[in-house]
Amino acid sequence: DAKTTQPTSMDCAEGRAANLPCNHSTISGNEYVYWYRQIHSQGPQYIIHGLKNNETNEMASLIITEDRKSSTLILPHATLRDTAVYYCIVREPGSARQLTFGSGTQLTVLP
Amino acid sequence: DVKVTQSSRYLVKRTGEKVFLECVQDMDHENMFWYRQDPGLGLRLIYFSYDVKMKEKGDIPEGYSVSREKKERFSLILESASTNQTSMYLCASNRPGTGSRNTEAFFGQGTRLTVV
Numbered sequence: 001d002a003k004t005t006q007p008t009s010m011d012c013a014e015g016r017a018a019n020l021p022c023n024h025s026t027i028s029g030n031e032y033v034y035w036y037r038q039i040h041s042q043g044p045q046y047i048i049h050g051l052k053n054n055e056t057n058e059m060a061s062l063i064i065t066e067d068r069k070s071s072t073l074i075l076p077h078a079t080l081r082d083t084a085v086y087y088c089i090v091r092e093p094g095s096a097r098q099l100t101f102g103s104g105t106q107l108t109v110l111p
Numbered sequence: 112d113v114k115v116t117q118s119s120r121y122l123v124k125r126t127g128e129k130v131f132l133e134c135v136q137d138m139d140h141e142n143m144f145w146y147r148q149d150p151g152l153g154l155r156l157i158y159f160s161y162d163v164k165m166k167e168k169g170d171i172p173e174g175y176s177v178s179r180e181k182k183e184r185f186s187l188i189l190e191s192a193s194t195n196q197t198s199m200y201l202c203a204s205n206r207p208g209t210g211s212r213n214t215e216a217f218f219g220q221g222t223r224l225t226v227v
Binding site: 034036041042043044045046049093100101102103104 | 115146153154156201203214215216217218219220221223
């Protein structure tokens with residue numbers, strides 16, 4: 001699985017959009033970008049994934065650059081409950097290989 | 112609602128005890144995983160299984176074993192618990208496939224194990 005680089009921490013004001021970047025310059029053609037988050041003392045939670053087109057669901061939007069070397073997760077209206085560690089992972093979907101989590105980005109939503 | 116359930120939320124065991132952590136998923140997933148999570152080290156894979164009775168070592172298998180006798184259940188065994196195995200243990204499952212649909216991983220709520 002390709003390696004990813006994320007900022008260690010970010011702050012965001014409540015009600016504003018949170019934009020979390022991820023670099024994955026060694027991503028291969030059949031690897032997808034997945035995002036998970038982990039709220040303190042809970043298991044990680046799936047958020048969204050994509051290959052090359054931008055994706056949106058009820059939780060977030062995912063913007064992937066045309067060269068696929070980076071992506072941005074957007075939480076359009078952050079709330080205090082969105083405070084969590086956000087992980088960006090690139091991998092082949094459904095692979096039996098391990099999910100390799102890096103250190104992620106600690107997002108703190110401020111009141 | 113899909114679910115991965117770990118048998119205990121908190122567990123305290125003594126050094127040298129044999130410890131069983133159980134994980135059950137109700138999504139008919141082929142792949143199941145056991146991770147441990149420690150401050151500053153992120154999630155580290157212990158073992159994973161891609162089918163009943165099949166297992167593969169992850170990054171840190173030493174001191175652990177696993178059992179997958181039924182598709183829905185994946186057990187992590189600490190043969191002789193030690194204090195350095197005090198950690199948060201997370202179970203996950205997903206579906207294999209060549210497409211991306213429905214292959215995301217689902218995690219249990221975690222078991223915080225303390226070995227004294």
